[in-house]
Amino acid sequence: xxxxxxxxxxxxxxxxxxxxxxxxxxxxxxxxxxxxxxxxxxxxxxxxxxxxxxxxxxxxxxxxxxxxxxxxxxxxxxxxxxxxxxxxxxxxxxxxxxxxxxxxxxxxxxxxxxxxxxxxxxxxxxxxxxx
Amino acid sequence: xxxxxxxxxxxxxxxxxxxxxxxxxxxxxxxxxxxxxxxxxxxxxxxxxxxxxxxxxxxxxxxxxxxxxxxxxxxxxxxxxxxxxxxxxxxxxxxxxxxxxxxxxxxxxxxxxxxxxxxxxxxxxxxxxxxxxxxxxxxxxxxxxxxxxxxxxxxxxxxxxxxxxxxxxxxxxxxxxxxxxxxxxxxxxxxxxxxxxxxxxxxxxxxxxx
Numbered sequence: 117x118x119x120x121x122x123x124x125x126x127x128x129x130x131x132x133x134x135x136x137x138x139x140x141x142x143x144x145x146x147x148x149x150x151x152x153x154x155x156x157x158x159x160x161x162x163x164x165x166x167x168x169x170x171x172x173x174x175x176x177x178x179x180x181x182x183x184x185x186x187x188x189x190x191x192x193x194x195x196x197x198x199x200x201x202x203x204x205x206x207x208x209x210x211x212x213x214x215x216x217x218x219x220x221x222x223x224x225x226x227x228x229x230x231x232x233x234x235x236x237x238x239x240x241x242x243x244x245x246x247x
Numbered sequence: 248x249x250x251x252x253x254x255x256x257x258x259x260x261x262x263x264x265x266x267x268x269x270x271x272x273x274x275x276x277x278x279x280x281x282x283x284x285x286x287x288x289x290x291x292x293x294x295x296x297x298x299x300x301x302x303x304x305x306x307x308x309x310x311x312x313x314x315x316x317x318x319x320x321x322x323x324x325x326x327x328x329x330x331x332x333x334x335x336x337x338x339x340x341x342x343x344x345x346x347x348x349x350x351x352x353x354x355x356x357x358x359x360x361x362x363x364x365x366x367x368x369x370x371x372x373x374x375x376x377x378x379x380x381x382x383x384x385x386x387x388x389x390x391x392x393x394x395x396x397x398x399x400x401x402x403x404x405x406x407x408x409x410x411x412x413x414x415x416x417x418x419x420x421x422x423x424x425x426x427x428x429x430x431x432x433x434x435x436x437x438x439x440x441x442x443x444x445x446x447x448x449x450x451x452x453x454x455x456x457x
Contacts, residue, residue, distance in 0.1 A: 126281075157329065163456075164453075164455055189444065
């Protein structure tokens with residue numbers, strides 16, 4: 117308990133003492149990340165090209181695979197963890213994710229709504245023409 | 248390792264709180280500041296993604312994604328960028344170990360893979376423009392070239408940065424300022440790969456599957 121509290125910089129690999137405690141060379145962490153990322157990427161390409169899956173579900177599956185792979189990159193390449201020394205990094209990331217979600221989902225929602233309202237249905241157009 | 252410490256002990260002497268420990272080392276402050284920049288960059292890409300998603304069907308009678316995208320090229324580009332992210336990680340391990348030859352080697356591999364990605368992307372763009380699918384053809388193509396081109400510009404900037412950093416390592420060695428910049432570079436490079444995951448999933452694979 118002599119160590120002073122210190123935040124960890126984003127992207128900083130685990131310290132030497134931690135690595136020895138785990139018994140892994142730390143290149144091992146990157147290799148796990150690479151293997152997981154390759155599996156997820158290959159699955160994405162398979163999902164986009166297969167006829168075995170229900171068509172309308174494919175984009176959702178691709179989105180889920182992409183988010184999973186982003187998580188793999190964050191954990192294994194950028195070393196973002198849930199540990200107390202990473203709280204600041206995770207909070208900043210959470211804020212970024214919040215803004216991205218609001219911008220992307222909000223744009224899609226508003227623009228879909230707008231394009232629905234911009235084009236009156238044919239019967240309404242006929243009604244308008246009769247005046 | 249499994250000693251249970253009562254709460255009051257931890258507060259009194261074992262772990263000083265952040266305010267008692269004084270300012271964080273520069274290494275952490277710099278990397279955290281760069282992390283915030285990266286997140287703002289990701290927000291910008293989020294806006295470009297939103298624009299692309301809104302305009303993806305606005306092809307104005309021109310070609311759509313399924314007609315334009317070549318999945319083999321995209322797969323090779325993805326492999327190049329993923330492998331270069333991995334070698335960039337190995338480079339930062341070599342930097343931690345103060346191993347100069349390994350640092351140069353992994354930097355060179357990262358650079359070559361990144362340049363291969365960029366060459367493939369430029370070839371793809373040139374091919375599309377030559378076949379009449381230029382940015383001014385439709386709103387979909389404008390959004391496509393803005394989004395993917397912006398990522399390509401980031402990769403170009405990253406390659407220049409990597410070359411500059413290797414020159415700094417050669418001229419100045421692993422002094423703390425150089426090491427901080429190298430750490431920021433590896434953050435940047437990994438973040439670019441994260442953005443590419445979104446790109447190949449949303450733009451290319453959804454475009455082909457639709």
